[in-house]
Amino acid sequence: MSTTDDRDRHGHRDASPGPLAHRVPDLGALELLLAVARLxxxxxxxxxxxxxxxxxSSRIRSMERQLGVALVDRSPRGSRLTDAGALVTDWARRIVEAAEAFDAGAQALRDRRDSRLRxxxxxTIAEYLLPGWLLALRxxxxxxxxxxxxxxxxxxxERLLAGEADVGFVEGLTxxxxxxxxxxxxxxxxxxxxPSHAWARRRRPLTAxxxxxxxxxxxxxxxxTRQVLDAALGGLARPLIELSSTTAVKAAAVGGAGPAVLxxxxxxxxxxxxxxxRIPVQGVALARDLRAVWPTGHRPAGPARDLLSLTRS
Known part of the structure; x- marks a missing residue:
């Protein structure tokens, strides 16, 4: 009959079976032990x-079972550390100090992240929605x-995938x-x-x-805008004018250059x-969703998360 224990291939018992987290008390227990030692x-x-x-008391007993040694002697006069407890307390102090340094470093990283938002x-979103959201965020x-x-x-x-922005907003179909x-x-x-354009005097809607x-x-x-319009109509005539901002398209339409879709x-x-x-059109749906976007697997945090919350309020 064979048995299985924690011995390695040389017959020596493994001194560290299982993950470290299962064998080392958590920080809360170690902070409690330090407080008992101090008070x-x-x-x-x-x-x-x-x-x-x-x-x-329950946390101390659990830590004693986990470590396999008594840590605290309890009496009507108070609680004192055992010899093993004093030694464990010295180790605990170093762990807690390291954890405090870790926490301070993590906070510094959060402060740096929170100091800016790209x-x-x-x-359309940049010109007509974001200014209000950013004022509320400020x-x-x-x-x-x-x-x-x-x-x-x-x-x-492209900006998001290159790491040049923390969160983005788009208007396309996909x-x-x-x-x-x-x-x-x-x-x-x-x-x-x-108003001077011939379409402004039409009595029936445009067809798609x-x-x-x-x-x-x-x-x-x-x-x-171009993606939604092209998909809805199944193709477009050659543009009369092609411009790179909503404001420019609007100004051209106001100036009488030609009709526009905005x-x-x-x-x-x-x-x-x-x-x-506004020129009515029948037989075509031009609704679209406005989306917040971010790199896959990297949900916005800090100011970017707060901005997302403001877009829904």
């Missing part, structure tokens, strides 16, 4: 650490320096490869034109086919003042 009282140590005396956002985190990198959805993905996402808002694209066949003032390829978020003021006219 000479289990009850006093319990009060200092904010736990009950029965809980403190945001990459596609143009109220909560006045010491965090924020930098904003604005570009199209493809550029946002999530770029290598990124995780969460929907934070919904948006709708609308067709607009100057008419819109697809008409040269428009458009955002550049790679923008979320976010509802971007043209509220112009529609209200009749500088632009």
């Amino acid at each position: 000479g009282s289990l009850g006093g140590a319990a009060r200092e650490l904010g736990i009950t005396q029965p809980a403190a 945001v990459a956002a596609s143009m 109220a909560d985190r006045p010491d965090t320096a924020v930098s904003l990198l604005a570009g199209n959805s493809a550029a946002v993905a 999530v770029p490869a290598g990124l995780d996402s969460a929907v934070i808002a919904h948006d709708r694209l609308i067709v607009v034109a100057a 086919e008419e819109l697809a066949a008409t040269p428009l003032v458009l955002r550049e390829e790679g923008s979320g 976010s509802e978020l971007a043209v509220g003021e112009e529609l209200g003042m009749r500088r632009l006219v």
Whole structure:
């Protein structure tokens, strides 16, 4: 009959079976032992650490069972360390001091992370939503320096994957490869034109086919607006003008260069003042999701996490 124990191939018993975490008391137990040594009282140590005396007694007994030695002698006059307890206390002090240094270093890393926030956002979000979110974030985190990198959805993905941004916001139909996402808002694209344009006097809606066949003032390829419009229409005519920002497209449309397709978020003021006219379109849906994005497996933390919370409030 054979037996299995903790001996190695030379017949010597293994001095360290199993993971270290299973054999070494946790920091809370070691801090309790140090408090008992300093105060000479289990009850006093319990009060200092904010736990009950029965809980403190249970923790000491558990540590004694784990180590296989008695650590504390209890008597009506108080609690004193055994010889083994005094030796373990010396070791515990070094472990706790190392843990304190570890905690201080981790806090320094968090402070450095929290001192700045790098945001990459596609143009519509950068121009019409982010300013309000960043003002609210500043109220909560006045010491965090924020930098904003604005570009199209493809550029946002590139920034995040290159480690040049902590969180991003995009408007496209799909999530770029290598990124995780969460929907934070919904948006709708609308067709607009100057009041002088012939479409402003139409009595019936445009058809999807008419819109697809008409040269428009458009955002550049790679923008979320262009992606949504192209997918919804199954293709577009050659652009009348191709511009790299929502503001530039809007200005061209207001100036009478031609009709444009823009976010509802971007043209509220112009529609209200009749500088632009909304052109109805039938047979095409131009709704889209606005998403926060970040590198896969790296959920935003610190200021980036707080910013995400503000987008949903």
